[in-house]
Amino acid sequence: MRADVSSSKPQSQHPAFDLEQFAETRLEEGKDLDALHLELSQQLIKVRRELHNLIDLRYEDFLGLSSSVAGIDTTINDIKQPLTDLSAQISEVHTELASKLEKIDARIAYRQAVRDKKHMLRLFIDLSQLLDRVNAVLSEAEQQLRASDNVGALAEHLKGLERAAGEFSQARYFVEKGGAYPFILQAAERMQEQEERLHAALDAFLISRIDEYVLAQSKGRMEPDSAHMGLLAQCLRTYTTVGEYERAEALIRERLVRPMVSEIFGGQPGKGMGLDPAVLSSMFQTTLDFIRHVGAPLARGISAHLPGCAATLEAHVFWREISATILSALPLLFVPGMPDRFHKNYLAACDFVRQFSALFNTLDRYPDLLASDESYVEFHRKWQLSAYFSIRKKQLTDAIDPRGQAESVLDQAAVDRILGELGLSTQLAAQALWAIRRCWAEDVYLEPLAPRFWQLTIQIILWYHHSASDALKVLIRSNADEELTAVDQLLAHIHDMFAFKQMCFDHIDSIRALLPTTEQALDASSISDSLKDAISQAFEPSDDAAAGAIEHISATIVAASCANLASQLRRTTSQFRHTNRAAPKSPSAFVSKLFAELSAVELKITSQDTLAMLRTQVCLGISREIARVSIEALSTISKTEASLHRLRKTTNRASHLDHSNDLPVPPGVDLRGTTPASDNDKIRRQIWLDVTETGRIITDSLNATAHEDYEHLVQLIVPLGT
Template identity: 25%
Template sequence: MQDLQSPPPPSPQSTHAPPRSATDLFGDPTDPNPPQWLNPTLFQSQDFDPESYISDLRTFVPLETLRSELRSHFTSLQRDLVDLINRDYADFVSLSTKLTDVDASVVRMRAPLFEIREKIDGFRNAVEGSLAALQNRLKQRADAGEAREVLELLLDTFHVVSKVEKLIKELPSGQTDYVESGSNLRETQSMLLERIASEMNRLKFYISHAQNMPFIENMEKRIQNASSLLDTSLGHCLVDGLEYRDANAIYNCLRAYAAIDNTKNAEETFRSTIVGPLIQKVIPQNPSGVVGGSSGHELEEDYVKIKQYIEDDCKFLLDISSIENSGLHVSSFLANSILKEVHSAIQKGKPVVFSPGRPTVFLKNYKASLDFLAHLEGYCPSRSEVVKFRSEAAYIEFMKQWNVGVYFSLRFQEIAGALDSALSVAGLVPVASDQRKPQELILKQSIALLECLRSCWRDDVLVLSCSDRFLRLSLQLMSRFSSWLSAGLAARKAGNVGSNPGFEWAISAVPDDLVYVVHDLNRLGEDVCGDYLEHILELLKSCPAEVCDFVKQSILQGGKSLKGLLPIVMSAIIETIVEKSVEDLRQLKGITATYRMTNKPLPVRHSPYVSGVLRPLKEFLEGERAATCLTNETRNELLQGAALEITHRYNDLTSELVNMSRRTESSLQKLRLGAQRRAGASSDVSDHNLSETDKICMQLFLDIQEYARSLSLLGVDAASIPPYQSLWQCVAPAERKNTISF
């Protein structure tokens, strides 16, 4: 038995080191300690998870290595267990002999445990029975309490109904009783009505907590009769108080209406009794019955009279309803009585005022209505009341009647159409000098743009709630004008009238006409970025700073876009002047014919055509329009640009002429030499060995010197112009190429 279950007892030799295996002897030495990444103490923890442990190690240890190390650790554990058993083998064997009569001991301990369990179960059953009985008693008590509450609620309801009926019987039988009894009884009756209303409010509370009960359903008819009688009596009392302006009676009646949450009846009573007849005097539904009302379709005079009526006949009630801590803030007589009646009267008596078909009248009435609303808001005692007034349905419905979107559409068509009509004219149309002031716009197209821009922000056009739309329209107008001008100049440059319909004005315009364009663009840019912008910012000064900054940047960008058209207009002027100058420059070709195959001597003066090259530019700059409409800076810019372009064209034609002359002369020279060789004659040299090309260059040199002198008379230094420097290098004699002088 010992041989099967455990290793033999230790022998004297077992105290020595264990024998080494063949691997230990002939292979790599075995490391008895596990690697650092294998921590055996983790295996003994209660929350050890093999899967997570392996997943953590596999990130940096191969599975084969891990498996090998675990097997080595397992073998080590088995070896340690065997060593432990061999070491304490005697105690291990004697353990079974000490465990005697264990079963008898277990039986002796089981009996008292069973007894204790039975006692605990009995006690538990007794406690559960007592708890169930207690819970049953508590449930009965709660049901009894609820039943008592319902009974008390029903009794209170019955008592309140009876009390209300008793109080109602104390009220006067008809409206005449109020008139005959005087103000003291009116105040007494109003106080009684307020008390009844308070009881009715209490009754509504009881009914809301006792719905669908037969007792309440049986009393429903009595409750409805009491409520109807209360409403009727309240109406009579309020009407009587309004007619006699009994502040105490009105105050009590309004508190009664507030108590039963029926302020709409109070508002409607005030509207029909006081407000309605007053408004009918101003805006009667039947035009034949006009009493003090204004004629036509304007509301300004009507609002003046309505304001006076409100001050004289309605303010007393508004003051009563705005008493602090009165509980009357739930009513809104301004919106639901006054404004609602005014709205209804306008709809029935003057419905055309809401139509934007006539924009001027519509805007006048709209602004008058806004002023009237601001006047009504003046009766609000606090800012919160103003917010409440603006959120009322009557206020919202009244504002919906003013369709400012359609109004803006009509204004858009009117303003944009005016500009399109001005831009569709076939030519540039200046205003007569006697009809305009100095430094003002000249062309009707420019004047139309500025008038349209100003129209967007005129008092009789602008609606502040649509200011964003009018800003966009202003920018669109400037963009439309810029597109018209740039497209026309592009068509002028293309030169094809048939393919560019609508731009005849640009193709037929002369430089003097374009001077007006330059003048107007400068004035438009200054006006838009100056007075026009200041006017807009003054109108929008109540807007947030970031909004004003955005508007400012937008308008400035529009003004810069207008001034940005100046270069292309000036380029068109320069191009026209240059084309006229080139017509004289083409006479250069006659110089070749003058000296080719002739024996003319060297030239000593410039050609006649030179005096005409700069004549178009000089006539333009000395003309009346350029002198009066262009600034010195603009004139100088046009002068420099035209001189540069004319000189560039002069250089091109001259270079072409000289190159052609030299090629022709070279060909003729070869022909002469061939003929002389065949004839056996020797060549002779005439004109001091000067060729025809040299004579042509000398003539051109005299011409460009005269051209430079003409430029200097205009105020242009020819030597500083790169094309003139090239021109000088092309025709000047060799000894004078390095120095430009004339």
Template identity: 25%
Template sequence: MNITHSVEKIEKLLGIQGSADGDNSPGQLTGPLIERVATEFNKLQFYVTRSKGHPLVYKVKPRIATITTTLQYSLEGSFLSGLETGKTGMLRQCLRTYALIDKTHDAEDLFREHVVRPFMEEVINEDFLAQNSNELSAMFKEVLTFVPEKCSVLSNITSGTSGGDIVRGYDFVVNAVFPEIISCLEIRTSNIFAPGNPDIFHKKYTACMQFLDELESQCGSQASVKRLRQHPSYQALMNKWSLPIYFQIRFQDIATRFETALCYGFSNSSGSNGFHLNSTAMMWECLKECWDQEIYLPALLHRFVKLNIQLLSRFKTWLDEVYQEELARKTESDVKQRSSTPDRLRSSPSFDSSARSTSPVPKPTSSSATDSLPQQQPLTTGQTVALMADIDFLYRKIDELFDSNIKPRLAEIGVEITESVKESLMACVTAICDCCPRFWAMVTEDVVKQCSGYLTQVNDIPRLYRRTNKEVPTKPSAYLTGVMKPLSRFCDEHASSLSDQQKREFLSQVFTALAQQFCEVTSEVLVSTKKMEESLRRLKKARGTDKDKEKAGGVTDSDKIRTQIIIDIENFNSQVSKAVVDLLFWVAY
């Protein structure tokens, strides 16, 4: 009975059965009458739900459908009229009625179809972009004018800023404006999502993200922003941007340039970033490039951090390969030199091993070598020093890179593990620095080899005094004048390349090695002289001639040899002391 009574009452209010005067025809329903009908309709729905399955429900179902259609038709007319005239009272009445019959989405769909869509179709299209130099930001700027100009009345009603009662349950920006924008973008300007040109893609993606930020500021509340980000259209928009493809293009570009630089890794850098070699200069540029405003995207932060780590790790691997090649080349060279070079040439003071630092020997051609890659030539001392200087510079610069480029990017998106990221980068740089001692050993060995080439002439001292009747020596040997020349030349050439710490460590290693070698060679000569002296003494004793010599009390040849060695040792110590003083100024310089 309640169902029948409610249906008849609504039909009478709507005039569906037709009144005599026609005052209550469907097209002439006033706001209060619509709300009254909606209240009664709500009761009817309640009764129908409770009586589900009853034969009476099936009997009145066509009449309920007619009531629903008539009510919605009346609501549509009033709502659209209110939108056109801007009458706040009428709109509030309609919105309240839609909410009463649980049809809030119908109102949002009406607004989207009759107000949002015509505006967006006029703005979001290829012609508009062409008229604005394909500037996506110009199109989005125009789109953003819609909410304050066309949606403000509804927003005021649903937020309570208009002064009347708040009509809750609506979000026209999220449920009507935003989906229509995304639909138009996908259908009418689909070319904007193409990732083929990374520079254009970056520019358009950035413009879109800025648009979303500004649209969120128009939502009016954090709850509305949350609904916007959870809307299916939001995720659909994000999926349209092919970020993995964009990153892959950037990755290939950066990695290719870096690998090409490693092929010519020891060429001089043409840049002005403070690095000496092409390899380290290019690595630094690639590291920074990942965080450039025109390349970096917040959504790809983790990938760019990983790329930084990969670049540093690749450089470490390259250093290992270079060292192993040099080690193999040196071993092969030493074997050939021992088998083909006379001893007198290797010990001659005219043999200048510093030629390696100025005129590198080309690598022998190999039948298995590919023509596309350059032949790796032996490292020169200058190249090795430049490499060590660059690695030291890199260690100091990585902090600058993190603080000025990476850390702000992490803060932008709220990443809290900044120290972990920094530790990962520093671990890679530390691994690179751990390669330095091996390369420094090569430099030290090269310089020591040049210096010690003169020290081998200590072996000539016995020959100069044995059975030559020369006077007792009072001056150092001539070979000592050249001992420190290679070291001084090295210091002059590389004064500006090395840090103070590198200079101190290098000098300590060179002086220690030279002192040890000089000690060894003089000890060998003294031991040999002693043995020769004892052998001669035994021979003279056997001949009975030693007593006459002892009576004479003259200086023996062995005494002259020992005297010369003592003078040479004192002179060597003096040169080292002087060199230390001079080179301390070099360190300070």
């Protein structure tokens, strides 16, 4: 059995596995040992998977084979041994290749180190050559300057300096990249000496050109020589090459600008405190003349050869020196101890800045260069505008506050003119309007403070409201005791409240013209509407107070006009009761006198708004009272008539009227188209005439409306008409 199995052992159809050939093939394909190891591992996993699948498919045969086949251990050893040998060979190859890679990496690192040293050596050589060339160029430039002093020699000298500056800039770059090598440190020391020589040569050249320019301008030459301006531009460009443009600007400030502005602004007593505006304006004008004849031509001449230079000279040279001199020589100029002078000096400074910018004509191409300069921002920040506003606010509030007028700046003559010219009647309104006008007066208002002055305007309006409201309350309390004695003063305050509001509205256009404008600003109508809305909101409390005062006056007029109304109706009853008088054909005389008090008060009113409001309130009150009294009188007549009929035990009509109770017009009474015969009907007709006449006066003469109670009464007494 075993012999059969052994004789049936399958023969291998594949050649023997050659490890060296396998590894060499894979390495030629570009695979390293790790990839080779990974490939073998994957192949091993694949073989194991196939073996497991085969065992699963023919498990019974596998068990039988394992129990029947002889020499299986030998077969396994035969299979295991090549694999073990292969693994050992792979490890040897991996170790050998790793050793070779380490040698290769070491050689590469060595080559890189050699390359770096070679590069550094080249840098040393180039740096040495650059420094030698700088020395040579500087020496040559100095010889050219000593040879002659004409424009050509100066140009050659400057060209040499420019070449030296270029070489020096490159050498400085090499030094910065060279590290801390001894040669680099020695080169840096050598460069220090060359930098000093270069700076000295450039400074001497720039100073000589500036001095020559000043000398030429002092002789009346308006436009500078183009050749000299070209040399100056080239000199500034050379400063830029070595990164020392600010050094050049400082030299120009020191040599050209500082002597002049120090002479203009220096030596002022008091460090500028309360400086006379005329003196400051003269200083500014002298400075502008200097800029116009010296500074601006220089900037234009250099800018023709070096574009953009005019803006930097304007901001960094001329403005910085001027502002620094003013800040140091006149530090108290910016303190608003004397607000009137401070205001004029600030406006003079703003005008000076505008004219200064216009002289250089750089706003179109460089609009933000000067405005963003630190010295420009600091100059404007130094002006103590907040303190100035606080002083002005205190002056105005003290002027209109009775407690502060002893030491106020109130211009009583101006207040009196306002009272006379504008028709105001009260000091409160005139003072408030004067204060608002002062907020926006040309000798008080400053554009940067526009929001604060607008806020102060609203505060003055609110102050006027509180003051006028308090005055109205006092007058109303006194009027309660003295009847109409305080009406004139009430009307004066009411008139001024409406007039003051309208005057503030009329002042909006002049205020809007003073407000600062921007590119994003709203159109004029929108700004005016916004300001008017703000004023309307501020006046809402005043409108309510005025309406309350008008209501009080109207109540007083109604009370005085209707005080005898009940007795007048009783007199009407007595005129027709048992007198056998003819039926009435015209209203009673007292009706025309109901509005006599109103007419007397109207003569004192000049405001149409006040007149309309007062008429409305009085007409409502009088019509309400006449309706109430008339209904009471008619009801009394009905009661009396019903009582008499009950006593007489009358028939149908009496019994019908008996049920009328106190109705103003009992059922069955209809006087239309007839002449009243009974005394009661005559009285009813007279009341109807009086009521309708009152309505006619209200609607036709006074153009007002009656109370709803009156309208209800008219509907009730329709049967009493003709």
